[in-house]
Amino acid sequence: MEQREENGGRRLRDVITFAGTTDALRAEQLAAERGFSGRLIPLPAQIDADCGLAFLCAEGEREQMLAALKGQVEPQGVWQVLLRC
Amino acid sequence: MINLNQAATSLPKPECVIQATTDAMRHFSSGGRGVEESALMAQRMVFLLRQKLARFFDFHDDISRVIFTGNATQALNTVFFGLFNAGDHVITTDLEHNSVLRPLEALRQMGILSVSYVPADAKGRILYSDFERLIGPHTRAIVVTHQSNLTGNIVDLHRVSRIAHKHGLILIVDASQSAGALPISMQEMGIDILCFTGHKSLMGPQGTGGFLVRQGIELRPLMYGGTGIRSYDLLQPDVYPEHLEAGTLNMHGLAGLSSAIDYLGSSGVERIHDHEMALTAGFWRRVRQLPGVTLYGDFSDFEESEGIWVTDPGPRTGDRMHHGPIVTLNLAGISSSELADALSREYGIAVRAGAHCAPRMHRALGTEESGSVRFSFGWYNTPGEMDRAAWALRRISQDLR
Numbered sequence: 001m002e003q004r005e006e007n008g009g010r011r012l013r014d015v016i017t018f019a020g021t022t023d024a025l026r027a028e029q030l031a032a033e034r035g036f037s038g039r040l041i042p043l044p045a046q047i048d049a050d051c052g053l054a055f056l057c058a059e060g061e062r063e064q065m066l067a068a069l070k071g072q073v074e075p076q077g078v079w080q081v082l083l084r085c
Numbered sequence: 086m087i088n089l090n091q092a093a094t095s096l097p098k099p100e101c102v103i104q105a106t107t108d109a110m111r112h113f114s115s116g117g118r119g120v121e122e123s124a125l126m127a128q129r130m131v132f133l134l135r136q137k138l139a140r141f142f143d144f145h146d147d148i149s150r151v152i153f154t155g156n157a158t159q160a161l162n163t164v165f166f167g168l169f170n171a172g173d174h175v176i177t178t179d180l181e182h183n184s185v186l187r188p189l190e191a192l193r194q195m196g197i198l199s200v201s202y203v204p205a206d207a208k209g210r211i212l213y214s215d216f217e218r219l220i221g222p223h224t225r226a227i228v229v230t231h232q233s234n235l236t237g238n239i240v241d242l243h244r245v246s247r248i249a250h251k252h253g254l255i256l257i258v259d260a261s262q263s264a265g266a267l268p269i270s271m272q273e274m275g276i277d278i279l280c281f282t283g284h285k286s287l288m289g290p291q292g293t294g295g296f297l298v299r300q301g302i303e304l305r306p307l308m309y310g311g312t313g314i315r316s317y318d319l320l321q322p323d324v325y326p327e328h329l330e331a332g333t334l335n336m337h338g339l340a341g342l343s344s345a346i347d348y349l350g351s352s353g354v355e356r357i358h359d360h361e362m363a364l365t366a367g368f369w370r371r372v373r374q375l376p377g378v379t380l381y382g383d384f385s386d387f388e389e390s391e392g393i394w395v396t397d398p399g400p401r402t403g404d405r406m407h408h409g410p411i412v413t414l415n416l417a418g419i420s421s422s423e424l425a426d427a428l429s430r431e432y433g434i435a436v437r438a439g440a441h442c443a444p445r446m447h448r449a450l451g452t453e454e455s456g457s458v459r460f461s462f463g464w465y466n467t468p469g470e471m472d473r474a475a476w477a478l479r480r481i482s483q484d485l486r
């Protein structure tokens with residue numbers, strides 16, 4: 001609780017970024033097919049002050065998500081970001 | 086009204102297409118420009134449509150290479166202006182629509198491209214050996230329509246692709262008339278770039294279209310603008326499809342097209358083709374011997390079967406061509422415009438008259454001055470409508486005697 005307050009309610013989360021929108025949507029589709037509960041979010045400004053989509057992994061699902069993407073979608077980056085979610 | 090102008094646009098549209106389009110207008114935000122649920126819904130629809138079209142056209146490359154445009158003309162322009170370099174030579178045919186002819190001519194007048202045309206004869210047929218004859222050291226691509234919008238003659242793409250690939254050329258196909266009316270397999274037919282419109286036989290809304298381009302073929306963008314990604318790049322991002330899709334897509338129209346592809350999947354393109362061809366053959370049988378009638382195109386499919394549609398007429402050899410759901414004709418003693426007007430006003434039958442945006446084809450047929458009247462059949466036309474159109478034509482023909 002103390003840590004959450006220090007970070008303004010933020011926690012360290014796993015975020016995957018992609019080269020384009022189609023790859024992000026494909027990642028969402030692969031996650032849904034496997035019952036993962038991650039979701040698409042706006043590209044976090046801490047990664048890039050740009051626009052577009054990124055995939056926020058559900059807590060503890062990063063490795064499974066990366067395994068699901070293997071051979072299907074090439075992530076541009078895998079990040080740990082302090083996010084308010 | 087009996088609509089026998091289906092080659093211009095399919096009418097009516099399936100109810101599910103209308104519903105999907107209006108639902109999108111109620112619920113979609115701007116896909117690619119937000120992450121609220123309404124924007125994501127729009128993006129997911131477009132993503133799924135890319136997958137559906139890849140399956141529909143048997144396209145095995147990455148779906149990021151399914152590119153959306155406003156229509157087939159825009160797709161063809163994007164491909165031509167994005168692909169060709171100074172000094173390139175292109176082979177196309179007399180069958181082509183202005184959506185192919187004009188951008189190629191514009192590139193020629195800019196000094197970028199030289200263009201050769203495979204000639205058509207008075208029945209709108211081509212000699213496949215002419216493609217090979219016209220190939221030169223700088224030939225880069227063959228651009229060919231799948232089906233003439235004027236005669237309905239169908240080009241054997243297997244034969245063209247064998248020639249193209251034997252010589253390392255890119256095969257670009259204009260499927261405006263055939264997509265949705267004829268089965269198309271990019272894989273099996275060896276098509277490198279397939280351009281389509283959404284509003285004809287695909288039965289989607291106007292303002293939709295696009296192309297599928299194989300990996301390894303890189304195109305420069307024709308349009309520059311917003312993509313929803315990499316806002317600080319000075320030019321279009323190099324990632325597909327955004328590289329070639331500047332500006333907000335017609336998400337509402339694409340939602341309708343997506344529903345149309347589902348509808349075609351459940352109806353079956355082969356079944357649709359058989360239905361349309363049975364009407365076309367029946368119409369041909371009823372009008373071919375009318376006094377003063379001149380028919381344009383290769384009707385050997387029908388001649389062999391006496392106007393009874395045979396589901397699989399077998400492969401065509403030599404210069405004979407299969408026929409699509411179009412019968413184009415003239416009647417002696419009445420101009421094409423007068424005939425179309427009489428059919429519309431007196432009988433409530435919609436057809437297309439005059440020149441059909443295919444100037445080289447008209448020259449080959451000898452209809453440059455007269456124009457012609459095109460009857461084109463669609464999924465929603467009935468045998469009764471076809472019969473009435475033939476009857477109306479007979480009546481007009483009798484009145485002229």
